[in-house]
Amino acid sequence: MRLFICCLLLWPFTAVAQQLSGTIYTSDGDLLPFASVSVKGRQDGVSANNNARYTLRLEPGTYTVVCQHLGYKTQEKQVQVKENMELDFILQKQELTLEEVSVSSDGENPAYRIIRAAIKRKNELSGKSVPYSVMRYNKDILKMVNLPDKIFGQKIDKNEMEGNGLDSMGRGILYLSEALSKISFDPPKKFKLDVLNSRVSGSDQFGFNFPIFIDLNQNNVIIFLETFNKRGFISPIADGAINYYRFRLLGTFFEGDKMIYSIEMKPRRRFEPLFNGVINIVDGDWVIHSVDAYLTKESQLELVDTLKLQQLKMHDGNKWLLRNQVLTIRGNVLGFEVSGTFHNVYNDYNFSPEFTKKTFSNVIIEYDTAVVSKPKTWWDTIRPVPLEEEEVKNYQVKDSIYTVEKANKNTQAYIDSLRKWQGKIKPHKLLLSGIHRNHYSLTNSYSWGVESVLWNTHYNSVEGLNMTFIPYWSKWYKKNLVTVEGNIRYGFLNGHLNPALKLEIRKRGGDQITAYGNRILTFSGGKSVRQFNPSNPISEFNNTLSTFLWGNNFMKIYENNFASAEYSRSWESGIRLNMQALYEDRLPLDNNTNYVLIKKHRNQFTPNYPFEKIPQQFTRHQAVVLHTSISIQPGQKYIVFPKSKVSMGSSWPVFTFDYSKGFKDVMNSDVDFDRWKVTINGNKNMRIAGSLNYRVWAGGFFNSAAVPIHDHWHFNGNLTDALSNLTNGFQMASYYKLSNTEPVFGFAHVEHHLNGLLSNKIPGFKKMNIQFVTGANVFYANQNFNYTEVFFGLENIMKVLRVDLVAGLEKGRSPQWGVKFGAGGLFGNFVNAFQGGRRRQTFELK
Structure with a gap:
């Protein structure tokens, strides 16, 4: 039985x-x-x-x-x-009819009544959403449509591209992936994406899983995490949509017994973040049935030229549920023409999910530990979108190449191929780009190199021409990356040799791609040349230009014999800790030359010390200082991979507390002070209204018994024509004007990027998508010691440039005006983000 x-x-x-x-x-x-x-x-x-x-x-x-x-x-x-x-x-083409619709007496198109009903219904349903889960299959593909013959004057060998899935003309699939995921949602804000299975052509990686939903029920629609427009795009059923869109009823059609209104939507004004196309609304239910919409450059679309969105919903007897979403993009950058299709299919909606306390947490996306384990035959049985012939071939070719490469990895043949690919050392590179090498070995791999000599050769009024030689060596020991770096500086005019050495031990807590759990221990010592402000408010390159051409020796430096031990650690909760113990024997340096290319500027040289604050050069002294800094950013959200955890950021600002103690008589130390600072640093995307960056801090001295100029609280000034330290300094103040030992002071930086707001009304500006930026920098210690700057600028000029008009306001003085130039905008922000230089990569055999 x-x-x-x-x-x-x-x-x-x-x-x-x-x-x-x-x-x-x-x-x-x-x-x-x-x-x-x-x-x-x-x-x-x-x-x-x-x-x-x-x-x-x-x-x-x-x-x-x-x-x-x-x-x-x-x-x-x-x-x-x-x-x-x-x-x-x-x-058959959908035949639309207008017989079921009556035109209003005031001549308004019937579409407006329907849109108003949809907006009202959207707001009614927003508070009545119920928990649900749904299975999602997505297939993402990026293709190279056209490859230029040259880039920056260098010929592109299209034959070399064939191994990357492209044909001899440089066309084909660049990236292909598919995934099966479970989406869980508990209104209003609890969300989780569990990626159960994933496959990437020619790789065992996990692929990316955006966009999950493009939700037109939101007033502001975000596509690809703000990549295409920081302001987002205004939904055609946003609360104020009628102020932005022109609607026209095209007609009606039936699906079963449901009548559907088909409505054309067009922007009222060009160069607004708005959709074009058709939206279909269900009569009586007043919800979206389907959408066929597109965005162009006139929609303030960035990175790509066009974006098309298609969504189709089904009726399960109760609700209209999203079944199919297709997003297609096309763009051209420097002759590289790329297209992409991101296809999502949603099945198995469950409106009685059994969520537990563990379902929702600060983990938003989680990849299953066996996410890439399923074979090809399994994918062939569950895939709701058939592969095209080109896609089948791409999988076959790239997977075969990857299988061979994986089998040969960690073999001597693999090591030999890496050595061949790296090539021989070219001595002339030491001058321009530096030499950066990997020693490939099955048992003893390490990296070494020497930074560019030319880019580390500068000019100042103390050393004249100076050159810094920076060799380094690094090696992985299991989970510890050990780096040894030298810094040998020679001043040709004063004949001073300043050698220093640094040892860094970086212990990682998880996979190499995550920083959480990382601990860094650094020991350094020797002799060096430093700026009085340890934040280095002016770069050596900028100072070389200003000194050599115009006699403006803005950078003020001193020598020291030093020893330092530093420890830093980060936790996935968003807490970061940094501690440093520093000993310095500080030696003064004086000007040794007033040579300038343009001789009429020879008399502009100033003393090599912060003359704004001290009347004469400091005397040699010793200092023992302990620095401690702890910061926290609450509300962290994460992506969890099988072997790592990566932050997606937080809407909260970063809170930081800094404390420094100068110890009197310890190792003959002459300093005696207690210094503190509290900082709040963050940004807020206000969507259509733009984005806001801010940094607010208060600080001062509990004890200022003996505080040399080196240990004052310093603020980054700027007297060059280049924008500098945009979120942490002033653009018109001299470099040490605001340095102080006050018991209490405050600083605020506020910067509003309008991201196309207002400028999209101005001819010329709107077509080039030039955007406004405005803000202020304020310092206040007391009624007689304060300073304010206000600025207004244009950014995203040619996608990379920014120009600001700045006014410095100080009590008892006329405003100081200046025009500053820098990087800003779509690509300019990348320049600012990476201006700290290239991060070295150390080879690790896995």
Whole structure:
């Protein structure tokens, strides 16, 4: 009896699923990609690919198969499935009628009444959302459409691209991935994406999983985490949509017994972050049925030229549920023309999910530990969007290459290939780019090099021409990266040799890509040349130009014999700790030259000390100082990979507390002070209104018994024409003007990037997407010691430049005006982010 029951329960699963495939055409015989195909009465469904092919897997039986596509009549066909078979669909264009709609007496298009009803219904439903989960399949593909012959004057060898999936013309698939995920949502804000299975062509990595949903029920629509526009895009059913869009009713059609209004949407004004296209609204339910929308450069779209969004929903008897979402992009940067398709299919909605306390946490995306374990045959059975011939070939070629490379990895042949690829040492590179090498070995791999000599050769009024030689060596010892770096500086005019050595031990807590749990221990010592302000408010390069050309020796330096021990650690909670013990024997340096290329500026040289604050050169002294800094950023969100954890950031600001203690008479130390600072640093994206960056701090001295100029609280000044220290300094103040030992003072920096707001109303500006930026820098210690700057600028000029008009305001003085130039905008922000220089990579055999 027990055996009979087991067989009875298992019988439905013993039936062999058959494959129902077909092609979807228009009535004109053209292929119709991305149509939705499902079985009537069931939630799950599939989607046609870009070649209009679909595949359904069904057990033997009789079914009604439903085919839908935006702008076409839904078609149903009954089919008896006995074996693998073909079932094609020919869809007729959706015929729209206006017979069911009456025009209002004031002549307003009926579409506005419908949109108002949809907005009202959206707001009513926003507080009534229920928890749910849904399974999502996504296929993401990036293609190279056109490859230029040259880039920056260098010829591109297109034949070398064939191993990367491109043909001899430089066209083909750059990236191909697919994933199966579970989305869990508990309104209003609890969200979790569990990536269960993932596959990337030619790799065992996990791929990316954005966009998950593009939700037009939000007033402000974000696509790809603000990549395409920081302001987001205004939804056609946003609360104020009627102020931004022109709507026109195209007509109605029926899906079953539901009447659907088809409405054209167009921006009222050009160069606003708005959609063009068609939105379909369900009569009576007043919810979105489907969307066919696009964005262009006139929508303030960045990075790509066009973006098209298609969404199609299904009705399960109660709710309209998103079934199919296709996002396509196309762009051209420096002749590299790229297209992309991001196809999502949603199935198995569950509105009675069994969420636990562990379902939702600060982990937003989590990859299963066996996320890449499924074989090709498994993907062939669950994929709701058939692979195209080009995609099948891409998987075959790239996976085969990857399998061979993986098998040969950690072999002597692999090591030999790396050595061959690296090539021989070219001595001339020492001058320009530096020499950066890996010693490849099965048992003793390490990296070494010497930084560029030319880029470390400078000029100042103390040393004249000076040169710094920076060799380094680094090696992984299990989870510890050990780096030894030298710094040998020679001043040709004063004849001073300043050698120093640094040993850094970096212990990582997890996988190499995550910083959480990392601990860094650093020991350094020797003799060096330093600026009085340890933040280095002016770079040696800028000072070389200003001194050599115009006699403006802004950088003030001294020598020291020093020894330092430093420890830093970060935790995934957002806490970071830094501690440093420093001994310095500080030696004064005086000017030795007033040589300047433009001789009329020879008299502009100033003493080599902060003359704004001290009347004469300091005397040699010793200092023992302990620095401690702790910061925290609450609200961290994370992506969890099988072997690592990466922060997605937080909406909270960073709170930092700094404390420094100068010890009197310890190792003959002459200093005696207690210094503190509290900082709040953050940014806020206000979407349509732009974004706000801010840094506010208060500080001072508990004890200032003996505070040399080196240990004052310093503020970064700037007297050059280049923008500098944008969020942590002043653009018109001299470099040590605001240095102080006050008991209490305050500083605030506020910067508002309008991101196209207002400037999109100005001819010329709006077409080039030049954007406004404005803000202020304020220092206040007391009524007689304060300083304010206000600025207004243009950024995103040619996507990379920024120009600011700055006014310095000080009590008892006329405003000081200046024009400053720098990097800012789409690509300019990348320049600012990486201006600290190239991060060295140390080879590690795995």
